[in-house]
Amino acid sequence: MIAQKKNNEKYEAILNAAVKVIGQAGYHNAPISKIAREAGVADGTVYLYFKNKEDILISILRETIGTIVDRLDEELQGMDDPIASLKRLVTVYFETLGTNPDVAMFTQVHLRQSNAEMRKQIGEIIKPYYTIIDSVIAKGIAAQIFTERLDLRITRRMIFGTMDETITAWVLTGAKYDLLSLIPQVCDVMIGGLAGHSSQK
Amino acid sequence: MIAQKKNNEKYEAILNAAVKVIGQAGYHNAPISKIAREAGVADGTVYLYFKNKEDILISILRETIGTIVDRLDEELQGMDDPIASLKRLVTVYFETLGTNPDVAMFTQVHLRQSNAEMRKQIGEIIKPYYTIIDSVIAKGIAAQIFTERLDLRITRRMIFGTMDETITAWVLTGAKYDLLSLIPQVCDVMIGGLAGHSSQK
Amino acid sequence: MIAQKKNNEKYEAILNAAVKVIGQAGYHNAPISKIAREAGVADGTVYLYFKNKEDILISILRETIGTIVDRLDEELQGMDDPIASLKRLVTVYFETLGTNPDVAMFTQVHLRQSNAEMRKQIGEIIKPYYTIIDSVIAKGIAAQIFTERLDLRITRRMIFGTMDETITAWVLTGAKYDLLSLIPQVCDVMIGGLAGHSSQK
Amino acid sequence: MIAQKKNNEKYEAILNAAVKVIGQAGYHNAPISKIAREAGVADGTVYLYFKNKEDILISILRETIGTIVDRLDEELQGMDDPIASLKRLVTVYFETLGTNPDVAMFTQVHLRQSNAEMRKQIGEIIKPYYTIIDSVIAKGIAAQIFTERLDLRITRRMIFGTMDETITAWVLTGAKYDLLSLIPQVCDVMIGGLAGHSSQK
DNA sequence: AATGAATGAGGCTTCATTCAT
C-alpha cells in the first residue's frame, strides 16, 4: 500500500521538504500542500509514501536518531576511555544537528508539537540513544572516573538536557555561531559540574 | 477593549481552565469553546480578557514564571551560600511545577507548540529566571565554590536543561512519583557533574 | 453542543435545503457546501445543528416517518374496518410523499445510499411504520376479512414493497401524474392479489 | 480502446471482484484499487475493460439481469400455466440472488447508490425483466386466472416490489435463512393478496 | 460586561483516472 520507501528519491524529497518546511514554519503551520510543493510532487503523492502527516514527523525523527545511533554504535565500540566516549556522544549529536539547522529546528522545537499518541512513538525511537548514554555513564563508573554515587536516570537527564538546551538555544537564536566549538565546554560542565575539578586540560 | 485583567475572577477562571484543558488535551486540541466551558463563561467572554488564543498561552507562562521569580527574588535576597541558593532555585521550580501536573504538562510540553512569534515572547518572559540562575552561578564563582572556569551561558543551560529534562520525564510518565524527592540528587549532579566530588552530604 | 433543534428556523432551513439538494443531486453529489448555500447559511453553521452529514439524512427520515406515523396513529385509532384502515395506510403514505417529490426522491432513492451503520439506524426509524402495517394486517385477519393463512412478514413486505415500488416509479419518471389517483388500484391489488376477487366497489 | 470484453478472463475477474468488494463494502467504499487488487490486476487494467467506475456497476447489473432474463425466456417459453409461470418468475429471481449474497447485496442495496444518469441506464437494463413480468400477467388474464380488472403497471410493481422487499430484508438481516423456502408464501400473497382465496395448495 | 450563534477559511485525506514505461 505504501510505496517502497527506501532508495526512492521521492521519499527522500518529501522528507527533506518536510524538514525544511516544518523547521521553518512549525508543524502546525506546515500544510501538506506546502510540503508537497517544496518536494515538487502533488499533494496526493505524499500519501503514497507516508500514512499521514504524523508519519512524516515520526519518519524524520527515526532517520535522524537512526543516523546518530548508528554512528555512535560504531564509534563507541571498543572505546575504553569514558571521557572520550562522552565527547564522542556529544560530538556526534552536535555534528548531526549543528550542520543542519533545519533538522535541529525540527528536532529541538517542532517535534515537541505532538500529541500523547505520538510522544509514545517518539519515546520509543529515542530510547536507543538513551541506552547509549546510559552505557557511557556505566563505563565511566566502572572505570572509577565517574562517581558511583550517580543516579543513572538523573545523570542521563543532565547529559541530555544540557545538550538539548544548548542546541535549542543555538538554533533559536539563529544558528549564528559555531555549535561545535562549544563541545569542550559542554563536556567540561557535564563532567565537572558547577564545582568542577574536571580533567579537562 | 480588553477588560481589566488583574483582580478579576473571570480572568483567573479562564487562565486556570486553560491550564487544565491545554495541559490535558494539548494546545491544538484545546478549542476556545472548551476552555470557555471549563471556565464557566461564554466563548466571546474569553476575548474580553485575552487578545487571542496565543495571548492565553503567553499569559499562563507569565503568571507561572512570575510566581517563581517573585518567590526566588525574595528568598535568595541576602542568602550567601551558593549551594543553598542553587537548592532554592531548583526547589522553587520543582515545587511550582511538581505540585501541579497540569501546569507542568503545560509548561514542559504544550508550551513548545508555538510559532516563531510566540517563542520570542516566551524568551522575554523566561529571561528574568535566567538572570536569577546567572546570579546564583556568579555568586558561587565569587565565593570560589563554583569553578571560575565556567562558561556562564553553557552552565546556565546545564542547570536549566537538567531541570527541564527531569520535570518533562516526570510529567510525561504520568507524574507518578514524588518530583521533590529528586531535588538532592539533581543538585548533586549539577554541582559535581559526572566526576562528582560534590559537597553534598 | 448541538444547538436547540426544534423551533429553530435554521434547523428547518437546513433540513429543507438538504431534502431539495439531495433529492435532486443524490447524497454523494450533495456537498455540505451546496446544502448550506441553499439554506442560506455558512458551511460551518450546518454543524451547529447536525453532528455530521449522515445525521442530516437520518434526521430527514425521522421527521418524514415521524409525520406519517403520527398521522396514522391518530387516524387509525378506533377505526374498525381493516380495508378502510389499509386505505388510510396507503393514502397517508402517498400523500406525504406524493405532494413533495423532493421528499419522495429522497426517501425512495437517495436514502438507499447509506452504509451498514446508517441502515441500522434507518431500520430503527422505520420500525414504527412497520408495526402499524402489522397491526392493520392483524386487524384484517381478526375480522376474517384477510385470510389467516397470511405470513405476517411476507405480507408486510408485499404491502410495503408495492407502495415503495409505485412511488419510486412515479418519482423516477418525473412525478408527472397524480400519485394519489393510483390509491384505489394499489389497494385493490394488495387486497385481491392477482387472482383478485377483492371487495373493491 | 476498450479491450475485448467477452470471453476474457480478466473481464470476468474484475466483475466478480467488483461484486464482492462492492457487495461487502458499498459502492462508495469500494475504491477501484481495492477491486483491482481483489481481481489480481493493476488499477490501470480496469480501465482497459471498463470505461469508468459506473460502467462496472452497469455491467454487473447487465450480466445479472441478463442471466435471469435468458433463463426465464427459455423456461417460460411454451409454458401455459400462469401460476406456474409466476412461480418460475419468482424462483429464478430468488435463485439467482438467493444463492449469492454478494450479488444480492449489490443489486438490492448498493446499486441504488447511483445518480440520475445511471438510473436511466439501469431502467433500460431492467426493462426486459419487466416485459417478462408483464407477459406473465397477460397470460394469466387471458387464461382468466388473474382478474382482468388488473392495472398492468401497478400489478407489475406489486410483483416486483414484493420480491424486491423480500430479498432486501433477507440480505440486510444477514442472509441467515433460506430465501428459497419463502417462494411458496411469496407467490401465495401475490396471487391471493390480503383477501386471499388463492389456488395454492 | 457578557453572551453564543454564526461565520468561512483552511487542513487532511481519498480516490477516480491518466500515462509513461
Add this chain to the structure above:
DNA sequence: AATGAATGAAGCCTCATTCAT
C-alpha cells in the same frame, strides 16, 4: 495488453474570531 506511480480535484469537518443582542 498491462502496469502502478502520480495526479489534483473535491469533500468533510474544525475552530478562532466576530458581532448583534
